[in-house]
Amino acid sequence: xxxxxxxxxxxxxxxxxxxxxxxxxxxxxxxxxxxxxxxxxxxxxxxxxxxxxxxxxxxxxxxxxxxxxxxxxxxxxxxxxxxxxxxxxxxxxxxxxxxxxxxxxxxxxxxxxxxxxxxxxxxxxxxxxxxxxxxxxxxxxxxxxxxxxxxxxxxxxxxxxxxxxxxxxxxxxxxxxxxxxxxxxxxxxxxxxxxxxxxxxxxxxxxxxxxxxxxxxxxxxxxxxxxxxxxxxxxxxxxxxxxxxxxxxxxxxxxxxxxxxxxxxxxxxxxxxxxxxxxxxxxxxxxxxxxxxxxxxxxxxxxxxxxxxxxxxxxxxxxxxxxxxxxxxxxxxxxxxxxxxxxxxxxxxxxxxxxxxxxxxxxxxxxxxxxxxxxxxxxxxxxxxxxxxxxxxxxxxxxxxxxxxxxxxxxxxxxxxxxxxxxxxxxxxxxxxxxxxxxxxxxxxxxxxxxxxxxxxxxxxxxxxxxxxxxxxxxxxxxx
Numbered sequence: 001x002x003x004x005x006x007x008x009x010x011x012x013x014x015x016x017x018x019x020x021x022x023x024x025x026x027x028x029x030x031x032x033x034x035x036x037x038x039x040x041x042x043x044x045x046x047x048x049x050x051x052x053x054x055x056x057x058x059x060x061x062x063x064x065x066x067x068x069x070x071x072x073x074x075x076x077x078x079x080x081x082x083x084x085x086x087x088x089x090x091x092x093x094x095x096x097x098x099x100x101x102x103x104x105x106x107x108x109x110x111x112x113x114x115x116x117x118x119x120x121x122x123x124x125x126x127x128x129x130x131x132x133x134x135x136x137x138x139x140x141x142x143x144x145x146x147x148x149x150x151x152x153x154x155x156x157x158x159x160x161x162x163x164x165x166x167x168x169x170x171x172x173x174x175x176x177x178x179x180x181x182x183x184x185x186x187x188x189x190x191x192x193x194x195x196x197x198x199x200x201x202x203x204x205x206x207x208x209x210x211x212x213x214x215x216x217x218x219x220x221x222x223x224x225x226x227x228x229x230x231x232x233x234x235x236x237x238x239x240x241x242x243x244x245x246x247x248x249x250x251x252x253x254x255x256x257x258x259x260x261x262x263x264x265x266x267x268x269x270x271x272x273x274x275x276x277x278x279x280x281x282x283x284x285x286x287x288x289x290x291x292x293x294x295x296x297x298x299x300x301x302x303x304x305x306x307x308x309x310x311x312x313x314x315x316x317x318x319x320x321x322x323x324x325x326x327x328x329x330x331x332x333x334x335x336x337x338x339x340x341x342x343x344x345x346x347x348x349x350x351x352x353x354x355x356x357x358x359x360x361x362x363x364x365x366x367x368x369x370x371x372x373x374x375x376x377x378x379x380x381x382x383x384x385x386x387x388x389x390x391x392x393x394x395x396x397x398x399x400x401x402x403x404x405x406x407x408x409x410x411x412x413x414x415x416x417x418x419x420x421x422x423x424x425x426x427x428x429x430x431x432x433x434x435x436x437x438x439x440x441x442x443x444x445x446x447x448x449x450x451x452x453x454x455x456x457x458x459x460x461x462x463x464x465x466x467x468x469x470x471x472x473x474x475x476x477x478x479x480x
Contacts (some may be wrong), residue, residue: 051209072143113368151467171223174208213257221265233433241295
């Protein structure tokens, strides 16, 4: 018989709080992984919805940032829960220290703006929430970091398969919108139907559900990497055919953008896959006419060549990135002044020229998140031909958040590429292709990032993929 004064052992709680907090500590790993999978799926789906609201039904552009804040900060919350339950640790997962450094430095850059701006609340607000139509301020950067950290907590291969399929499905949806946008006289979502910067009408440039055709090219790079890799390596013949058709669709609509970015990005994907095909042992399949990965790769190469030839003959290949960038920033968003028609510099030369003075004058903390347009407009010498992006992600980070932040970003890209390469090598002959797709997507994204810019409608997917390569798989039931 228990002693009458014996106290019942109290359940473990968080920070000594009430037992109501126990749902976190007592949450089963399976339940936590289900929440993580759902949130990461939302990180892909929500930008498609907000993109449609903004560019399809002309809703407020602020919906784009609202979507990222919802998903990004939800990811931060569940990452903290995963940390409490021991999914990751700063001792074992050193990449987290780099993320913390980038987050702290981004905040320091923002705080530097607060100190310099004084009563210029518009500049402070832009550094916090981002430029109109871009919204890549401090809050969005924190959202990216949260998405990365939560993706690194994934422990089930099944989650990677599902997210990969969702990414490809999102690519198909955007590509279908892109086809309708490219049909003459239909004027479907006609944000880039005309190009006033070149005095052109009815060019019908495709942007999908992205900010502009250039960003759409970045998005196509990622989804093409996933689809082409799946087409070459997927065992299930039906799924492989679907991936193959999707990859050809992505390749086709890339030429509807008149941007160099999808050409560079998707060509990089094809070259990387080519190297993998010829440097590794061919995968063999039981069903279908194409019995090996080499045959499937050859079929995809022929399909891409045919599409390229048909586009060359019936439409032509146009590169209009400079005109697109200035139309987007001036005519559509009104955040810069129009460019000079006699300026013969390339878009990338202008972006570098406008960024270098900021890098030299604000080497340590940069001018502040997403403030390139604002500070150019305040400088008479820089206002002519002003542009809101460097069209080189590393240069842009250096200009807005300082050289230390750019160096940390380079280290992050290198670490992600190295880790993804390691997982790709370990899985290439193991029957699953998800790690191969992630490696190809990250490598191709980095290549095209020298000609494009980070967008809140596309970058979350990239940060998620980088998080996947630092995950610790404990459940290999990918098909369960």
